[in-house]
Amino acid sequence: MQSEGRPTAPEPPGAGEARTFTGNRALQIEEPLLFEVGRHETTGVDVAEAPQVRSRLGRHARKAPLDLPGLSEPEAMRHYVRLSQKNYAIDAGIYPLGSCTMKHNARINEKMARLPGFADIHPLQPLSTVPGAIELIAELGRWLLAMTGMESVAMSPKAGAHGEACGMMAIKAALTAAGDNRRTVLVPESAHGTNPATAALIGFEVVNVPAGPDGTVHPSAVIERLGPDVAAIMLTNPNTCGLFEREVVAIADAVHAAGGYFYADGANFNAIVGKVRPGDLGVDAMHINLHKTFSTPHGGGGPGAGPVVFSKKLAPFAPVPFVRLTADGAEFVETRRQSGDSATPFGRITAFHGQMGMFVRAMSYMLSHGADGMRQASEDAVLNANYIRAGLADLMSQPFGDRPCMHEALFDDRFLEGTGVTTLDFAKAMIDEGFHPMTMYFPLVVHGALLIEPTESESKASLDLFVATLRDLVMRAKRGETERFHQAPMLAPRRRLDETRAARQPKLKWEKPQPYVEAAE
Amino acid sequence: MTARYTRDHEWIRIDGDYAYLGISQYAQEQLGDVVFVELPEPGKKLAKGDVAAVVESVKAASEVFTPADAEVVAVNTALTDTPALVNASPEGDGWFMKLKLARPADIDGLMDAGAYKSFTETL
């Protein structure tokens, strides 16, 4: 039974602030929906008149109007600028979400991605016209292989979860090719939900592995679950509690000895780039989130990119398309036929070639940082998380004792016991202080979790203010100032939203309001 | 007959030839506002331990298990429009389904109200 149920319908507020005629609050504008301000006879794009031709649409021509209002260019600009002003952003403040790695998004990356030679090329124009694109993909691949110590890389997955699917599909293909019909995958209880979801999607059965009292996975817990039916273990390292899995090599050895594979979730790679190579730890496949470790922008939820590095055993099964590095350059392999005898790709997981726009951004990041910059970034990321932990250790409760973490610090809600303030309330109060809350209620293995990942982009001054603010909030909670927590956020563009209502009466698109009609007698 | 309870927070109550199944007061408190209940088709045969239903709150989805072999006779269609019934009256109007138990005696070993209350206090 899930015990993390918590109120999702807000309580009514206290006395309101001064109301304005417009409902606006100075720079915060109440902006209606496009469908309320746009008009069907308006367009903000000047399209040349179509020449007269004999139509080839036949009976397929559209008969009914589309309900798509338009805006002139100034109206559109205003509409979306006003919407943007309601969002928190990395560019505006610390975004301490655990395992998301909200680091600085450099604009040089945006500039490079927009070079016409990268942005204005079609995936299916003749390959002879895009040697520079193949070169970029190959170079990015080389950097990823050097960082991970692995054998080959599949660049096509569109996001982290897609990369997980790619890696697990390669494992399934390798087992099938060996005549091995293993059906079970071991997943730690602390794993991100995409891990078991991915395994189930591909037809595996998930077996949970509990964490030890110190938050890590113990080889004994793995070994007692190993057997001839275990296809793989999916491990995140550092794990979602922010701790390096000390026994990872022993676990990898045990899984390999039992005939299984080691899939690594690379979401927390930012802690260890340049410090250790996953390939040296026994990893067979690992996806890398370019939108985390390599700073491609989160864009309000996407797009991401999740290339997957493979060991020698799995390399032959990587999906098409891939870049094959040759003596004098690189060859782009798009179909199973082209892949020749040495490779047996398990198939194709997306049309075209992958997230080229993100490859360029990630390459720009890597070139900017270099081997020395990337190692320094990992060290600063770990330093920053421990600095926050040290600043809060006396006031906030740590589930696995006061011990060093890696790039993220995990707290549980025991420090709030007796205050009447929950993790949720605490997070909402941070919003009023000008901070985006940390990750809440994840990982599930800890009660009321608060997971803080500052990344290397935060200055000491930024961290000092953040720590001081959290300390102040903890003290207020302990002093019984529950109202400010229960009412929070009070200063954001919206108060707490009624998520229960949104789920019970789903309203997922704009509908024209119906005029009131008297019921017929 | 009064209800019996499982360690997974289901209650089951015999009523003549049939039995009613739902989730307990403790369960609905833990879940928070219920937004949706996924109910089985009438006629479905369930073995002990099978997932009989899934109850969703905004942030969680919990499986509801059948405590004994049974066949689904009817489901509480009121929950489709008013899932809030599960919160308001989990052991009354918020019942999930009406079952025909293969062997009514199968549930004799389950906790009674007193034993269940003691059990929840240990959690």
Added chain:
Amino acid sequence: MRFLPHDDADRAAMLWKIGVPSIDALFADIPADKRLNGLLDLPLAKSEIEVERILGRMAARNVPAGSGPFFVGAGAYRHHVPASVDHLIQRSEFLTSYTPYQPEIAQGTLQYLFEFQTQVANLTGMEVANASMYDGSTGTAEAVLMAHRLTRRRKAVLSGGLHPQYRAVVETVSGMAGDSVTALPPDPTGSEAIMAAIDADTSCVVVQSPSFYGHLIDLAPIAEKAHAAGALLVAVFTEAVALGAIEPPGAQGADIVVGEGQSIGNPLTFGGPYVGLFATRQKYVRQMPGRLCGETVDAEGRRGFVLTLSTREQHIRRDKATSNICTNSGLCALAFTIHMSLLGELGLSRLAALNHANAVKLAESLSEVTGVSVLNDSFFNEFTIRVPGNAAALVEKLAALGVLGGVPVSRLEPARPELADLVVVASTEVNTDEDRDAFVRALEEVL
């Protein structure tokens, strides 16, 4: 290093506060024999000037689509994106924000997602749409899985007009899940008998219109036959602008509509990132994958938006989720929304009309070239031509003359020698009379 704010004094002070002698102490859990002692064998940090030089040189080796006559489509299309769109998506609050899990400080993202969902539903003629998928191809695979869940059957029938790479993705995903796929042979003439392939085991029929070869398909009779057999119609499109001119799939009985939204707001970028559009009937909404944004109110009764129906998703249902998806294609969906807001129905209709007219003019010119024939009766902005000899070699020769004249079908169907003389040709609003003349002249020269 310009991205790292700390200096040595900062680091020393922080280490002192933490209570460790050096940074190495914080990496002590890494097995000593696996730790890297030196730097990775990669170049050192570079300034912006150097980064621009290196990447600029790489980019300059490529021939941009805008540099000459360009007629390449086959699932991704070159359209004009208004300057405002690219400017707006680079605003900090859109570019550098995260998934709107704290809705109080993410109403900008949530409101545009609600607008996007409405636009997609209205464009496709369906009741509800999600907040986007990675792209059209992965969306199609997800649509098939959704159809299997709804019908409790596990066989998908794929039209021979489906984009070959979309077909490959569905076959890969279905193969892994142990589901079966019946893929009809490639249909360059738009004359396949798909209805005969629908039987009592069929969960869904997947039909693309306009098809990969450009044909416009009558979906209504296919929908009827599918429904009679207890199956669903999954309607696919790769050119969103087409919906400005043709009858929407929702009006023809489609149960799930999935397509590529790249044409609206998003540049070609060599194949990604793109944006998948996904829409379905209201009654199927709980089985729909991907994120959903819904309307609600806040504690002061003001309208607001939140992510909703999350209990379908991986972070809650884990191994029982409808899909493993975590991200949507946020910024690309925003670009779509802004461009579509600028167009409106009026602009989209005009844009679609211009696309069609340009394609008709091109088809007429090309069919006058000796040896070249157009296979299509109906098309929107893309059609298939048969050429004398090997189409791939021909397209290569055209490129050498500076004309990017379509995609040889053999590039996507290498195992089908009977298709080796076919080229798929697209024409959008960016093509001029000069472009068309150049294409014809180049073709005459190489033939």
